[in-house]
Amino acid sequence: MVAERVWIKSRQGDAGSDGATGEGAWRLDAGGRWTLDAADAATAALDAIQLAKSASAVRFGLAGLEALDTVGACLLMGLADRLTAEGRKVTVLDARPEHAALIDAVRGAGKAAVKIVAPSHHPIIDMIAGIGEDSIAAGKEALDLIGFLGLVTITFARLLLHPSRLRVTSVFYHIQQTGLNALPILGLLSFLIGVVLAFQGADQLKRFGAELYVVNLLGVSVLREIGILMTAIIVAGRSGSAFTAQIGTMKVNQEVDAIGTMGLDPIELLVVPRAIALMVSLPLLAFYADIMGLFGGAVMSYATLNITFGQFILQLHTAVGIGTVMAGLIKAPVFALVIAMVGCYEGLKVSGSAESVGTLTTKSVVEGIFLVIVIDALFSVLFSVLGV
Amino acid sequence: MSETVAPDLPTTAQPVIRPVIRVRDLVTRFGTQTVHDGLDLDVQAGEVLGVVGGSGSGKSVLLKEILGLIKPAAGRIELLGHDTADLSRDERAALQARTGVLFQNGALFSSMTVAENIMLPLKEHTDLPLSLIGEVARVKIAIAGLPPDAGAKQPSQLSGGMVKRAALARALALDPAILFLDEPTAGLDPIGAGAFDTLIRDLQRSLGLTVFMVTHDLDSLVTICDRIAVLVDKKIRVGTLEQHLADPHPWIHDYFHGPRGRAARHATD
Structure with missing residues (x-):
């Protein structure tokens, strides 16, 4: 153990150069390494300092300091301030020039009224205020999103008048990205969902001896709801987020500004091709998901219930008509539009920092899935009213 | 006769009639914070x-x-x-089309090569044949002081100084009257x-x-x-x-x- 790496001593009487003595004259001497890594020992040493009540003038010698950093300076000056507050006169002396400069800097900084703790409020009031702010923000966001839809619609209408301005390459690129490249994951997940549905359905229907109706169950649920919903959710997670991240990165990089200053329209260039691409690919994906879901169900029905593929198809034919298929697929373009709008809108909202790309990408996925499910519920209400 | 004393200027001379940029009484606010208050500027x-x-x-x-x-x-x-x-x-x-902008970090389109970046404004604003657009892009790359092989590179392959030069070449693509530099x-x-x-x-x-x-x-x-x-x-x-x-x-x-x-x-x- 290194003895007395950091030390401070007090004694009565003063052996200073001016030779002042007397009852009230005390002397403090600090030395060693007053740095962050010795802060514990330094604090203990400071606590051990005892001065007589009568000590009215303290000469604080710093000649013994070998090293000093801001923590050490804070501790030493904390002691000096405490003694001053107790009504004693403190004189700091013999500090090396570099230590004196650091002490001055720390003292100067100590005087500035720097707040490091945010002003606190009542937590319940904060919570209520937070709910209010979030509600207003959500309402504003909804309005902005509708405004954005209007803007895109106008741009789209203008493109219909000048079809040559449409970025065909970009549309095909995004069809490949959002459609073709989603086939493996979507196919696998839909197949598995079909398997699970068939298994669970068979388990229940066996009790009534109505195993064959598992085909009806599968047909209606996959074709009307599950196929399209799975597709929309996967696309919102895959492509909605990609739209936000792509456009957001361009925003951070000022590429969107650059498009604007070239007399080009960011909506026309970035949003419309993505929206068109998604409206083409999502219905195709939904149909593919329907087929894969039914295939999964057929495989499971054969495995657990011994329903052959032939029986399956015959039963499917009696259970569902083209109306059931269409009731599912008709929702696809609407979901595609919603996902594309949310993804592009959040991307264009990115401001400055790379962090906001991440935040808004998350938001775009959550918002996209939320709106898809809400609109799906609205479709169900509509279909039941229409008797579809 | 009339008070007009200025003779018809030859087209090569600068017809200094109005400033090219004229800002009057500009006020900018973000929320409650006022950034500009009655700002005037002539360039x-x-x-x-x-x-x-x-x-x-x-x-x-x-x-x-x-x-x-x-x-x-x-x-x-x-x-x-x-x-x-x-x-x-x-x-x-x-x-x-008559203004060119060089953004702080270049703002080159990251999905395109340098040459495509420079050609984009030309393709959008003119009906020039593609061969001529390519020729113009080559000239801009050269006058911006970029090496000849820079045209085929992606922006991510360029150094900071080269990105600025490429962005300058794009800003100059349409031979603008005003160049903005950030x-x-x-x-x-x-x-x-x-x-x-x-x-x-x-x-x-x-x-x-x-x-x-x-x-x-x-x-x-x-x-x-x-x-x-x-x-x-x-x-x-x-x-x-x-x-x-x-x-x-x-x-x-x-x-x-x-x-x-x-x-x-x-x-x-």
Whole structure:
């Protein structure tokens, strides 16, 4: 153990150069390494300092300091301030020039009224205020999103008048990205969902001896709801987020500004091709998901219930008509539009920092899935009213 | 007869009738914070104007307002004699074809090569045959001081200085009348920054450009700017370097008389 790496001593009487003595004259001497890594020992040493009540003038010698950093300076000056507050006169002396400069800097900084703790409020009031702010923000966001839809619609209408301005390459690129490249994951997940549905359905229907109706169950649920919903959710997670991240990165990089200053329209260039691409690919994906879901169900029905593929198809034919298929697929373009709008809108909202790309990408996925499910519920209400 | 005394100018001369950029009573607000309050600015044809100001004084905002990327709360901005507030789409596009912008980090389209970046404005605004567009792009790459193989590279493959040069080449693609530069030398080493200043000055002279340059680089201000606009107190003060040196305003005094300001002036003496 290194003895007395950091030390401070007090004694009565003063052996200073001016030779002042007397009852009230005390002397403090600090030395060693007053740095962050010795802060514990330094604090203990400071606590051990005892001065007589009568000590009215303290000469604080710093000649013994070998090293000093801001923590050490804070501790030493904390002691000096405490003694001053107790009504004693403190004189700091013999500090090396570099230590004196650091002490001055720390003292100067100590005087500035720097707040490091945010002003606190009542937590319940904060919570209520937070709910209010979030509600207003959500309402504003909804309005902005509708405004954005209007803007895109106008741009789209203008493109219909000048079809040559449409970025065909970009549309095909995004069809490949959002459609073709989603086939493996979507196919696998839909197949598995079909398997699970068939298994669970068979388990229940066996009790009534109505195993064959598992085909009806599968047909209606996959074709009307599950196929399209799975597709929309996967696309919102895959492509909605990609739209936000792509456009957001361009925003951070000022590429969107650059498009604007070239007399080009960011909506026309970035949003419309993505929206068109998604409206083409999502219905195709939904149909593919329907087929894969039914295939999964057929495989499971054969495995657990011994329903052959032939029986399956015959039963499917009696259970569902083209109306059931269409009731599912008709929702696809609407979901595609919603996902594309949310993804592009959040991307264009990115401001400055790379962090906001991440935040808004998350938001775009959550918002996209939320709106898809809400609109799906609205479709169900509509279909039941229409008797579809 | 009439009061008109100016003879018909030959087309080669600068018809200095109106400033190319004219800003009047500009007010900019973000929420409750007022950035510009009654700001006036004239930029004359053929000059290099440097714009300086402290952080948050609204230099970049002013640039974006002149470019029409941000709408000011009040005031009038004229660009090449057109009020930017009431333009049809086509008029705005035509006006934007006469301005080139170099953004701070280049803002090259990352999905395209350098050559495609430069060709994009040409493809959008002209009906030139593709071969001629390619030829123009080659010329711009060369005059921006890029090596010949840079055209086929992606922006991510370029160094910081090369990105700026590529972005400058794109800004010059349509032979604009006004070139806007947002901190052109930020992030470049002193030699690279000096070379870029020289390039801008040379191009400004040979192409007859008007340059509006937001910068913090005192060397650029001293070496290539004809006049300097200082954003202080939500307004702008325009003058030559000598006029600013005599200005008693504390911020302007500190800016031009600080150690960096002195060093930059002495370096060019």
